[in-house]
Amino acid sequence: MYPLSPILSIDLGGTHCRIALLGPKGLSVERFATPLHPRAFYELVDGYLKKQAQKAQLIGLAFAGTLDPAQGIIYHSANLPGWARVPIRQELEERFNLPVFLGNDANLACYGEARMGGGQGVKNCLMLTLGTGIGAGAMVAGKLLVGAQGLALEAGHLPINFTGPPCGCGQLGHLEAYASGSGIVAVARAMGLKVTQAEEVFALRESNQVAGEVISQAQFALGRGLAGLVHLLDPELILFGGGLSKQWDALIQPACQQMEKELLPPFRGKLKLRPAQLGEEAGLWGAAFFAEDQWKQKQGIKN
Ligand SMILES: [Zn+2]
Structure with missing residues (x-):
């Protein structure tokens, strides 16, 4: 079940960075503030590796931004301006002399759930990560959908409305x-609510009409977006992760009811809906399994 060889797994998020050495015995995660510049990040990895008795054989990296997994280049992250056009694979391979595999964090979270969490045994699965932003990943016929440049499933940028509020x-x-969390707060503030967290808007939704309207728009938009994704991908299961997935009754359930209304008849009433199981560690597991599987594929080893 666990990766067989020790893998250095790194999840580089917009705010936090998690590093773990994953192997046959599982993982122990260390959490750091994400370095604002790659140079500080390489030093962090070096320091972590020096502490570990077990030696890693591969590096798997999940990154919260756009990147090209084939070329090993990070292009851009909305929250990390210092991480633009970083040849991360080359840099890490030269420094640590280990093969490096990388992917988008939401794509790899889906891979982690498919291998270790809520999506085990499901060949066609969609996962939505609802947090500050919205990310997604999909397993299609048992394989992670990455697209031509590793940019597949930028679900946060699905068009819902011709006009509507400005997106990041x-x-x-x-x-x-x-x-998304940031979208709900921005819409609420534009409508006059003095809030800083999406959770506040959810808490106010029954007592305050404006908050109720913001949440009902979020439910509708998410339902419409999900219907679009289901029409494209025909999954049998949708997993929901990220902080906002905790709002199951206030967001996920009503959104899925809206989705059902917008689905073509053959899709209706068949989708399984589940909370993701691996929490904040989905990306770490996904990066490790992805690295192991990609490495095996490169060596011509069958799973
Ligand atoms: Zn957008």
């Missing part, structure tokens, strides 16, 4: 602008 990407009416 500069366009209008995207899913993330309605149903």
Whole structure:
């Protein structure tokens, strides 16, 4: 079940960075503030590796931003401006003399859930990570969907509405602008609520009409976005992760009811819906399994 060879797994998030050595015995995770510049990150990895008695044989990296897994280059992260056009694979391989495999954090969270968590044994599975932003990943016929450049499943930028609130990407009416943590707060503030966290808007939704309206827009938008994804991918299971997935009754359930209304008849009433199981460690597990599987594939070893 666990990876057979020790793998250095790294999940580089917008705020926090988790590092673990995963192997046959499981993992123990260390958490750091994400370094603002790659140079500080290499020193962090070096310090971590020096502490470990067990030697890693591979590095798997999940990154919260756009990247090219084939070229091993990080392009951009909205929260980490110092991480633009970083040839991360080359840098890590030269420093640590280990093969490096990387992917988008939401894609790899789905891979982790598929191998170790809520998506085990399911060949066609969609996972949505609902947090400050919205990420997604999908297993299609048992394989992780990465796309031509590793950019597949940027679900936060699904168009929901011609107009609508501005998205962080500069366009209008995207899913993330309605149903992410940052989107819910921005819409609520534009409507006059003095809030800083999406949880506050959820807490107010029954006593305050404006908060109720913001949450009902988020439910509708998420339902519409999900219907679009289901029409494209035809999954049998949808997993929900990220901080906002805890709002199951206030967000996920009503959104899935909306999705059902918008689905073509053959899709209706068949989808399994589950909370993701690995929590904040999904990306770490996903990065490790992805590294192991990609490495095996490169060596011509069958799973
Ligand atoms: Zn957008």
